[in-house]
Amino acid sequence: MRTILISIMSLVALNISAQNYSNANTPYIPQNGDIHSNSLYASLGFFSDDTQKAVAIAYNDSRIVGWASGYTNLRYGTSSPMGHTVDDEWRTPEKALGAITTPDVYGVVCLGDGGEITLTFDNPICNGAGLDFAVFENSFGPSFYELAFVEVSTDGIHFVRFPNFYVGEIPQSQYSGDNYCEYFYNLASKYDMNFGTGYDLGELEYAYNYIQNVAVADSSFSQDFVDDFLLNYAFLDLQNVNYVRILDIEGSGGTYDSSGHVIYDPSPNWGSPGFDLQGVAVLNFGSIPEPSTYALIFGLFTFFFVIRRKRK
Numbered sequence: 001m002r003t004i005l006i007s008i009m010s011l012v013a014l015n016i017s018a019q020n021y022s023n024a025n026t027p028y029i030p031q032n033g034d035i036h037s038n039s040l041y042a043s044l045g046f047f048s049d050d051t052q053k054a055v056a057i058a059y060n061d062s063r064i065v066g067w068a069s070g071y072t073n074l075r076y077g078t079s080s081p082m083g084h085t086v087d088d089e090w091r092t093p094e095k096a097l098g099a100i101t102t103p104d105v106y107g108v109v110c111l112g113d114g115g116e117i118t119l120t121f122d123n124p125i126c127n128g129a130g131l132d133f134a135v136f137e138n139s140f141g142p143s144f145y146e147l148a149f150v151e152v153s154t155d156g157i158h159f160v161r162f163p164n165f166y167v168g169e170i171p172q173s174q175y176s177g178d179n180y181c182e183y184f185y186n187l188a189s190k191y192d193m194n195f196g197t198g199y200d201l202g203e204l205e206y207a208y209n210y211i212q213n214v215a216v217a218d219s220s221f222s223q224d225f226v227d228d229f230l231l232n233y234a235f236l237d238l239q240n241v242n243y244v245r246i247l248d249i250e251g252s253g254g255t256y257d258s259s260g261h262v263i264y265d266p267s268p269n270w271g272s273p274g275f276d277l278q279g280v281a282v283l284n285f286g287s288i289p290e291p292s293t294y295a296l297i298f299g300l301f302t303f304f305f306v307i308r309r310k311r312k
Helices: 002-022 202-213 223-233 291-311
Strands: 034-038 044-048 056-058 070-075 116-125 133-137 148-153 195-199 241-248 276-282
Touching: 116 276, 133 148, 133 241, 195 276, 202 223, 241 276
Parallel strands: none
Antiparallel strands: 034 044, 056 195, 070 116, 116 241, 133 195, 133 276, 148 241
Protein backbone atom coordinates (compact mmCIF):
# COMPACT_ATOMS: atom_id res chain seq x y z
CA MET A 1 0.00 0.00 0.00
CA ARG A 2 2.84 2.43 0.87
CA THR A 3 4.45 1.83 -2.53
CA ILE A 4 1.15 2.50 -4.31
CA LEU A 5 0.59 5.73 -2.36
CA ILE A 6 4.11 6.97 -3.09
CA SER A 7 3.65 6.22 -6.78
CA ILE A 8 0.36 8.12 -6.91
CA MET A 9 1.86 11.08 -5.03
CA SER A 10 4.82 11.15 -7.40
CA LEU A 11 2.62 11.14 -10.49
CA VAL A 12 0.37 13.90 -9.17
CA ALA A 13 3.30 16.06 -8.05
CA LEU A 14 5.10 15.60 -11.35
CA ASN A 15 1.98 16.42 -13.35
CA ILE A 16 1.35 19.64 -11.41
CA SER A 17 4.94 20.81 -11.73
CA ALA A 18 5.09 19.92 -15.41
CA GLN A 19 2.01 22.06 -15.97
CA ASN A 20 3.83 24.94 -14.26
CA TYR A 21 6.75 24.49 -16.64
CA SER A 22 4.36 24.46 -19.59
CA ASN A 23 2.53 27.57 -18.43
CA ALA A 24 5.05 29.77 -20.22
CA ASN A 25 3.39 31.47 -23.15
CA THR A 26 6.35 30.42 -25.27
CA PRO A 27 7.83 27.27 -23.62
CA TYR A 28 11.46 26.36 -24.13
CA ILE A 29 11.68 23.32 -26.40
CA PRO A 30 14.16 20.62 -25.26
CA GLN A 31 17.02 20.37 -27.74
CA ASN A 32 19.01 17.29 -26.75
CA GLY A 33 16.59 14.54 -27.74
CA ASP A 34 14.25 14.70 -24.74
CA ILE A 35 10.52 15.15 -25.26
CA HIS A 36 8.48 17.08 -22.72
CA SER A 37 4.99 15.88 -21.80
CA ASN A 38 2.59 16.73 -19.00
CA SER A 39 -0.17 14.32 -19.92
CA LEU A 40 -1.35 12.14 -17.05
CA TYR A 41 -2.05 9.37 -19.58
CA ALA A 42 1.31 9.51 -21.35
CA SER A 43 4.89 9.91 -20.22
CA LEU A 44 5.38 12.62 -17.61
CA GLY A 45 8.16 15.15 -17.48
CA PHE A 46 11.18 14.90 -19.79
CA PHE A 47 11.22 11.62 -21.63
CA SER A 48 14.07 10.28 -23.77
CA ASP A 49 13.40 8.52 -27.06
CA ASP A 50 14.47 5.00 -26.11
CA THR A 51 14.44 3.88 -29.75
CA GLN A 52 17.36 6.17 -30.56
CA LYS A 53 19.02 6.64 -27.15
CA ALA A 54 19.40 10.26 -28.21
CA VAL A 55 20.87 11.55 -24.97
CA ALA A 56 22.37 8.47 -23.27
CA ILE A 57 25.97 7.76 -24.30
CA ALA A 58 27.47 4.38 -23.37
CA TYR A 59 31.00 4.47 -21.92
CA ASN A 60 32.21 2.39 -24.90
CA ASP A 61 30.25 4.27 -27.59
CA SER A 62 32.15 4.27 -30.88
CA ARG A 63 31.45 8.00 -31.31
CA ILE A 64 33.71 8.91 -28.38
CA VAL A 65 36.97 10.46 -29.62
CA GLY A 66 38.55 11.51 -26.32
CA TRP A 67 38.18 12.16 -22.61
CA ALA A 68 39.00 14.81 -20.05
CA SER A 69 42.73 14.79 -19.41
CA GLY A 70 43.12 17.29 -16.58
CA TYR A 71 41.28 19.25 -13.93
CA THR A 72 41.42 22.57 -12.12
CA ASN A 73 39.47 24.51 -9.49
CA LEU A 74 38.42 21.44 -7.54
CA ARG A 75 36.43 22.33 -4.45
CA TYR A 76 34.83 19.74 -2.20
CA GLY A 77 31.44 20.87 -0.95
CA THR A 78 30.24 21.05 2.62
CA SER A 79 27.08 23.06 2.07
CA SER A 80 24.56 20.48 3.26
CA PRO A 81 22.53 21.43 6.34
CA MET A 82 24.45 18.82 8.32
CA GLY A 83 27.84 20.08 7.09
CA HIS A 84 29.14 16.66 6.01
CA THR A 85 32.43 16.58 4.10
CA VAL A 86 33.85 14.08 1.61
CA ASP A 87 35.91 11.26 3.13
CA ASP A 88 39.53 11.08 1.98
CA GLU A 89 38.99 7.80 0.13
CA TRP A 90 36.62 9.60 -2.28
CA ARG A 91 38.88 12.62 -2.89
CA THR A 92 40.32 11.04 -6.02
CA PRO A 93 40.03 13.44 -8.99
CA GLU A 94 42.51 11.42 -11.04
CA LYS A 95 39.86 8.67 -11.31
CA ALA A 96 37.68 11.04 -13.34
CA LEU A 97 40.36 11.50 -16.00
CA GLY A 98 40.85 9.42 -19.11
CA ALA A 99 38.61 6.75 -20.58
CA ILE A 100 36.24 4.56 -18.59
CA THR A 101 37.54 1.14 -19.57
CA THR A 102 35.79 -0.99 -16.96
CA PRO A 103 32.68 0.39 -15.23
CA ASP A 104 33.48 0.67 -11.55
CA VAL A 105 31.25 2.21 -8.92
CA TYR A 106 34.40 3.20 -7.01
CA GLY A 107 36.15 4.80 -9.99
CA VAL A 108 34.92 8.32 -9.20
CA VAL A 109 35.67 11.58 -7.46
CA CYS A 110 32.94 12.71 -5.05
CA LEU A 111 32.32 16.44 -5.15
CA GLY A 112 30.37 16.74 -1.91
CA ASP A 113 27.23 18.82 -1.42
CA GLY A 114 27.71 22.00 -3.44
CA GLY A 115 31.22 21.06 -4.62
CA GLU A 116 32.63 21.58 -8.10
CA ILE A 117 35.37 20.59 -10.53
CA THR A 118 36.49 21.97 -13.89
CA LEU A 119 37.71 19.47 -16.50
CA THR A 120 40.28 20.28 -19.20
CA PHE A 121 41.07 18.53 -22.48
CA ASP A 122 43.98 17.95 -24.85
CA ASN A 123 42.04 19.65 -27.65
CA PRO A 124 39.04 21.98 -27.54
CA ILE A 125 35.52 20.58 -27.84
CA CYS A 126 33.58 21.98 -30.77
CA ASN A 127 29.96 22.26 -31.81
CA GLY A 128 29.70 19.44 -34.33
CA ALA A 129 27.03 17.05 -35.52
CA GLY A 130 24.74 15.83 -32.75
CA LEU A 131 25.95 15.61 -29.16
CA ASP A 132 29.41 17.04 -28.42
CA PHE A 133 30.31 15.61 -24.99
CA ALA A 134 28.86 13.45 -22.23
CA VAL A 135 29.10 13.47 -18.42
CA PHE A 136 29.20 10.17 -16.50
CA GLU A 137 28.15 9.51 -12.90
CA ASN A 138 27.93 6.24 -10.96
CA SER A 139 24.17 6.47 -10.45
CA PHE A 140 22.43 3.46 -8.96
CA GLY A 141 19.16 4.56 -10.72
CA PRO A 142 16.52 4.34 -11.92
CA SER A 143 15.24 6.50 -9.06
CA PHE A 144 18.32 7.55 -7.07
CA TYR A 145 20.25 10.37 -8.71
CA GLU A 146 22.80 12.83 -7.34
CA LEU A 147 22.53 15.80 -9.67
CA ALA A 148 24.83 18.51 -11.00
CA PHE A 149 24.77 21.56 -13.25
CA VAL A 150 26.93 21.47 -16.38
CA GLU A 151 28.69 24.58 -17.69
CA VAL A 152 31.21 25.25 -20.47
CA SER A 153 33.82 27.93 -21.13
CA THR A 154 36.34 29.02 -23.71
CA ASP A 155 38.55 31.18 -21.47
CA GLY A 156 38.16 29.39 -18.12
CA ILE A 157 36.67 32.53 -16.57
CA HIS A 158 33.23 32.95 -18.10
CA PHE A 159 31.09 29.80 -17.85
CA VAL A 160 27.74 29.29 -19.59
CA ARG A 161 25.27 26.96 -17.89
CA PHE A 162 23.14 24.62 -19.98
CA PRO A 163 19.41 25.33 -19.65
CA ASN A 164 18.01 22.87 -17.13
CA PHE A 165 14.64 22.03 -15.65
CA TYR A 166 13.43 20.02 -12.69
CA VAL A 167 9.74 19.17 -12.28
CA GLY A 168 9.70 17.05 -9.11
CA GLU A 169 7.99 18.32 -5.97
CA ILE A 170 8.95 15.81 -3.30
CA PRO A 171 11.98 16.44 -1.04
CA GLN A 172 14.44 13.54 -1.12
CA SER A 173 16.04 11.92 1.90
CA GLN A 174 19.14 9.77 1.54
CA TYR A 175 16.91 6.70 1.14
CA SER A 176 13.90 8.10 -0.76
CA GLY A 177 14.53 6.37 -4.08
CA ASP A 178 11.75 8.17 -5.95
CA ASN A 179 13.64 10.90 -7.82
CA TYR A 180 12.93 9.61 -11.32
CA CYS A 181 14.92 10.64 -14.39
CA GLU A 182 11.79 12.05 -16.07
CA TYR A 183 11.84 14.77 -13.43
CA PHE A 184 14.84 16.58 -14.88
CA TYR A 185 16.32 17.92 -18.10
CA ASN A 186 19.99 18.71 -18.86
CA LEU A 187 21.14 17.90 -15.33
CA ALA A 188 23.92 15.37 -14.94
CA SER A 189 23.42 12.54 -14.61
CA LYS A 190 20.12 11.35 -16.04
CA TYR A 191 21.20 7.73 -16.54
CA ASP A 192 22.53 4.76 -14.64
CA MET A 193 26.21 3.96 -14.34
CA ASN A 194 27.81 3.06 -17.70
CA PHE A 195 25.77 5.72 -19.53
CA GLY A 196 26.62 9.41 -19.70
CA THR A 197 24.29 12.35 -20.24
CA GLY A 198 24.98 13.92 -23.62
CA TYR A 199 25.21 17.66 -24.31
CA ASP A 200 24.97 19.55 -27.59
CA LEU A 201 26.83 22.87 -27.65
CA GLY A 202 24.43 24.00 -30.37
CA GLU A 203 21.70 24.14 -27.72
CA LEU A 204 23.42 27.16 -26.19
CA GLU A 205 23.00 29.07 -29.44
CA TYR A 206 19.33 28.04 -29.49
CA ALA A 207 18.95 29.21 -25.87
CA TYR A 208 20.59 32.55 -26.73
CA ASN A 209 18.17 33.11 -29.62
CA TYR A 210 15.25 32.06 -27.41
CA ILE A 211 16.28 34.65 -24.82
CA GLN A 212 16.64 37.33 -27.49
CA ASN A 213 13.20 36.68 -28.94
CA VAL A 214 11.05 35.78 -25.92
CA ALA A 215 10.38 38.13 -23.02
CA VAL A 216 11.20 36.67 -19.62
CA ALA A 217 7.57 37.03 -18.56
CA ASP A 218 6.56 34.75 -21.44
CA SER A 219 9.48 32.32 -21.28
CA SER A 220 10.51 29.24 -19.32
CA PHE A 221 13.57 31.03 -17.89
CA SER A 222 13.94 33.05 -14.71
CA GLN A 223 15.45 36.53 -14.80
CA ASP A 224 18.47 35.30 -12.82
CA PHE A 225 19.21 32.59 -15.38
CA VAL A 226 18.82 35.01 -18.29
CA ASP A 227 21.12 37.61 -16.73
CA ASP A 228 23.86 35.08 -15.97
CA PHE A 229 23.56 33.43 -19.39
CA LEU A 230 23.89 36.68 -21.33
CA LEU A 231 26.76 37.90 -19.18
CA ASN A 232 28.87 34.85 -20.01
CA TYR A 233 27.67 33.82 -23.46
CA ALA A 234 29.40 36.84 -25.02
CA PHE A 235 32.76 35.22 -24.18
CA LEU A 236 31.95 31.73 -25.45
CA ASP A 237 33.24 30.33 -28.74
CA LEU A 238 31.21 27.21 -29.53
CA GLN A 239 34.02 25.92 -31.74
CA ASN A 240 36.62 26.35 -29.01
CA VAL A 241 35.36 25.02 -25.68
CA ASN A 242 38.30 24.24 -23.39
CA TYR A 243 36.60 23.76 -20.04
CA VAL A 244 33.62 21.80 -18.70
CA ARG A 245 32.58 22.63 -15.15
CA ILE A 246 30.49 20.27 -13.00
CA LEU A 247 28.74 21.82 -10.00
CA ASP A 248 27.01 19.54 -7.51
CA ILE A 249 23.44 20.47 -6.59
CA GLU A 250 22.86 20.64 -2.85
CA GLY A 251 19.41 19.12 -2.97
CA SER A 252 17.77 20.01 0.34
CA GLY A 253 15.69 22.78 -1.22
CA GLY A 254 17.96 25.80 -1.66
CA THR A 255 19.07 25.30 -5.28
CA TYR A 256 17.00 26.24 -8.33
CA ASP A 257 16.76 25.32 -12.00
CA SER A 258 16.66 27.65 -15.02
CA SER A 259 13.01 28.46 -14.40
CA GLY A 260 13.50 29.22 -10.71
CA HIS A 261 11.98 25.91 -9.60
CA VAL A 262 13.55 24.17 -6.59
CA ILE A 263 15.70 21.06 -7.26
CA TYR A 264 15.69 18.09 -4.91
CA ASP A 265 18.17 15.24 -4.69
CA PRO A 266 19.19 12.89 -1.83
CA SER A 267 20.09 14.94 1.24
CA PRO A 268 21.77 14.80 3.64
CA ASN A 269 24.49 12.27 2.86
CA TRP A 270 27.93 11.58 4.26
CA GLY A 271 31.09 9.67 3.38
CA SER A 272 30.63 10.11 -0.36
CA PRO A 273 28.04 12.91 -0.60
CA GLY A 274 27.19 14.76 -3.77
CA PHE A 275 27.87 14.11 -7.44
CA ASP A 276 30.17 11.14 -8.12
CA LEU A 277 31.99 11.98 -11.36
CA GLN A 278 33.24 9.05 -13.45
CA GLY A 279 34.47 11.05 -16.43
CA VAL A 280 33.67 13.39 -19.31
CA ALA A 281 33.77 11.96 -22.83
CA VAL A 282 34.22 14.03 -26.00
CA LEU A 283 32.32 13.27 -29.20
CA ASN A 284 33.44 16.30 -31.23
CA PHE A 285 36.93 17.74 -30.95
CA GLY A 286 37.82 21.02 -32.61
CA SER A 287 40.66 20.99 -35.15
CA ILE A 288 44.10 22.09 -34.01
CA PRO A 289 46.47 23.23 -36.79
CA GLU A 290 49.43 20.91 -37.36
CA PRO A 291 52.95 22.36 -36.87
CA SER A 292 53.35 22.38 -40.66
CA THR A 293 50.29 24.62 -40.90
CA TYR A 294 51.80 27.08 -38.45
CA ALA A 295 55.04 27.03 -40.48
CA LEU A 296 53.11 27.76 -43.68
CA ILE A 297 51.26 30.68 -42.05
CA PHE A 298 54.54 32.09 -40.71
CA GLY A 299 56.19 31.66 -44.11
CA LEU A 300 53.39 33.50 -45.92
CA PHE A 301 53.48 36.30 -43.35
CA THR A 302 57.27 36.67 -43.80
CA PHE A 303 56.93 36.64 -47.61
CA PHE A 304 54.35 39.42 -47.70
CA PHE A 305 56.32 41.42 -45.13
CA VAL A 306 59.46 41.26 -47.30
CA ILE A 307 57.49 42.20 -50.45
CA ARG A 308 56.00 45.17 -48.66
CA ARG A 309 59.42 46.34 -47.45
CA LYS A 310 60.83 46.15 -51.00
CA ARG A 311 57.95 48.24 -52.37
CA LYS A 312 58.77 50.96 -49.89
